[in-house]
Structure formats: C-alpha cells, structure tokens
Amino acid sequence: MTLIKSISGIRGTIGGPAGDTLNPLDIVKFTSAYATFIRRSGASKSNTIVVGRDARISGEMVKNVVCGTLMGMGYDVLNIGLATTPTTELAVTMSGAAGGIIITASHNPRQWNALKLLNEKGEFLTAANGNEVLDIAEKEDFDYADVDHLGKYTEDNTFNKRHIDSVLALKLVDVEAIRNAHFKVCVDSINSVGGVILPELLDALGVAYTFLNGEPTGDFAHNPEPLEKNLGGIMDELKKGGYDMGIVVDPDVDRLAFICEDGKMFGEEYTLVSVADYVLGKTPGNTVSNLSSTRALRDVTEKHGGSYCASAVGEVNVTTKMKDVHAVIGGEGNGGVIYPESHYGRDALVGIALFLSSLAHKGCKVSELRASFPNYFIAKNRIDLTPSTDVDAILVKVKEMYGKEKDVTVTDIDGVKLDFPDKWVHLRKSNTEPIIRVYSEASTMEQADELGKKLMQVVYDMQ
Secondary structure (H helix, E strand, O other), X not given: OOEEEEOOEEEEEEOOOEOOEEXXXXXXXXXXXXXXXXXXXXXXXXXXXXXXXXXXXXHXXXXXXXXXXXXXXXXXXXXEEEOOHHHHHHHHHHHOOOEEEEEOOOOOOOXXXXXXXXXXXXXXXXXHHHHHHHXXXXXXXXXXXXXXHOOOEEEOOOHHHHHHHHHHOOOOOOHHHHHHHOOEEEEEOOOOOHHHHHHHHHHHHOOEEEEEOOOOOOOOOOOOOOOHHHOHHHHHHHHOOOOOEEEEEOOXXXXXEEEOOOOOEOOOHHHHHHHHHHHHHHOOOEEEEEOOOOOHHHHHHHHOOOOXXXXXXXXXXXXXXXXXXXXXXXXXXXXXXEOOOOOOOEOHHHHHHHHHHHHHHHOOOHHHHHHOOOOOEEEEEXXXXXXXOXXXXXXXXXXXXXXXXXXXXXXXXXXXXXXXXXXXXXXXXXXXXXXXXXXXXXXXXXXXXXXXXXXXXXXXXXX
C-alpha cells in the first residue's frame, strides 16, 4: 500500500487499486473533504481556491481532477500552472483566496504525487485542521453544488513574476551588490519547476548560469532528494572550474542546497545556517529550526546575541514556534529557509537571493564562507520494528534512562532528544512506517554515528 494520509495532506504512487495508491477516486474524495473544511471554517469570505503544481508526469492528470472537483464543490479555481510550492503559497495571499492546493510530492521519486493543503494565509494546515479534513474524508461528509452554483475556472500565469518581484523587494536582498559581483553559477533543477522560475530569478539578479536538467518534463534525471549521493552530475561539473557555486533545488523548490566552487557539498544543513548568519548580522533576533537540525544554527544565533528555539519536526511546527518567539528567520536542516519578511513558508528563491547577497557583501569564496561556520556532522540511522512494538513505551524508557544525568538535556516534544554538551541524538518514531529514526550530531561523523549506534543498541536491548 502506497497511499499515505496525514495531517499535511495525502500522497502516494500513481496507478493501482483505488484506496491503495493515489488515484482519481482518492483525489476526488480528499479534495472534496478539504473544500468542505474550508467552507465550514469560515476563515475567508473568498470563494476562490488556488491550485499550483510541479512538473511531475502525473501532474496534469491530478490537476484536472482537483480543479474539476473544486468546481463541483462550488469553488472558483485559480490555476497558476507550473509553480513552486512557495509561489503557490504566496499566490493565496496575493489573490485573497480562501486556500490553496499544491500538487507535488516534494523530493519523492517520479511515480509519487501528493496534495498539500493551504489555509487562507497560504500556510499549511495545523494538526487539528488536518485531522478535521481526514475525518470529513473518512465519513464522506460532503455535498456537491447544484448546476447553478458550480465554480468557475481561471488561469493566471503571472505569479512566478510576482513571486520574483517580492523577493527582489526584500530589504536584505542587495540586487546591486549581486549584479556587481558577476557571479556564474551552475543549477540542477531536476527537470521540474525550478527550470521555469530560477532562470527568471537569476536574470533579474544579473547572475550568469548554466542549467543541468532544466527542462520541466517531470522525468527526473536522478533521485530528486538534494543529497550528496544524488548530485554527482553537478558536483563533477563544478570540479571542471569556471563557476562560483552550484545551486540545487528539489522538484517543488522549497528545499535548497549549495555546492562550493571546488565541487564539494556546502552541506544542506548549512543552507539555513549561512542565510541566518547574514540576516542576523543585519537584523538581530531569534531563530527556530526543528529538533533534527544542526546545532550550528544555535551557535550562530547566540554569536549575534539572539536566542535559538527548537520545534517539533514539520514545517507547520517550525512556523508556529517562529511566531511564538518572534523569530526573524528559521527553517529546517533539509535546506528549507523560512524568512517571515517574505512569508511563513520554505522558499528556495528567498534562500538563493539572501545567500548571494551575503556572498557579494563578504567577497569570499563559497568554500571560505562554509569554513567560517562551526563544523558539525549528522549521522542518520533507523531502527526497524515490528508493527506490534510499543514505540512510545520505548521512548519513555530512554527518557527515564537519561533524564537523571546532569550533563544531558532531555526534550520530548517530538520523540526524545538528548542534548549532551558537545553532541546530541534524536529518536523519533515515523508516522508512516514501523521504524524509529535516529539522528545524531557531533564534531566528526564517526562520533555522530557512534552516538546513534549506542542509542540504537539501548533500544534493541529493550525489545
């Protein structure tokens, strides 16, 4: 079974039995439930829902089903075409819509697709709202409009430009400095919407570029998750010389990774760290990232006199905590930059513009910028469990084991995280698989992996 329902939306592989994979029947049911929730919430007087999609092969089919269903529910559809996740988020507020649906499976492989659900603020639904949508879908508690009240359909392809204009207008995006730096970059846009919008952004910034996998065919040239093991092509291109840096995005352009001028990874965890360092240098304040993100953000924040807070994993949890502590920047260690001056959503365009502004101001190489930050390494492991394993009971025992140690800070808002003076480990159960994810960080990869394996053995001994 590859149909996964969660508070953030529905995702699955295309093709196969209805109910087991993401098929038109499932899409109709879930879209109907979302439209019903939006109507009942009464948060917006608008009768419009924005729909945007990445370039996945199945995107056209899913878009047609979503748009037709929304019209059948009596909603007017504003289809913005091939658009990034942050573009669709911004389109909701720019158009004054009641909500939005993003058709993308983010960094999942080509056979996957998904619906991500937005409220009237262009932000992901809260856990409570998401559960309400799931409940409506489960009960099929929805009614369709009569023939005189069907929704209307409109297409508007101007939002890419409006998104770019909003990025250029940010105070800390120094367009003149970027243009004067005469950067040359190589970009891997994984045959999706990054190949549509990023050339326009780079042209506006006066950056020379070469694109790899730039055609938005949806037929991804490699595994679309922007990790080092998947990026051999662009890393080899950088090693040939002639570039200032490499830029990598995922299919819906909310995740961002950089590659140094010598072809080595900048490190996806350090995307947020580097941008935050620039922002905090201009506008001191607080920061937020999730519990599984690098400690380097805390170090950089405190260097600038601010306070760092950790949230549970998940973008909506990060943005909620950011609002609580009035963070000036935040995000996730997977390359997701959230800059409230723009909007409360991960946005690779904002990340690129701020990073280039920082690099132009500092006048250094990308490798030199990376060397200026504290050096940490994260090991990522997993513990496979049987479906009958009581994961919660195991995590409680781990918390009790380490809670009494003086040099360990225990956080249990999302699994259990153990913070030691010079390292940390985070154990978190998966919402979709019978596994415990084990992330650990230390000053060397060997130490990080050793700490993770130590906690894995503790769990194995409990079973």
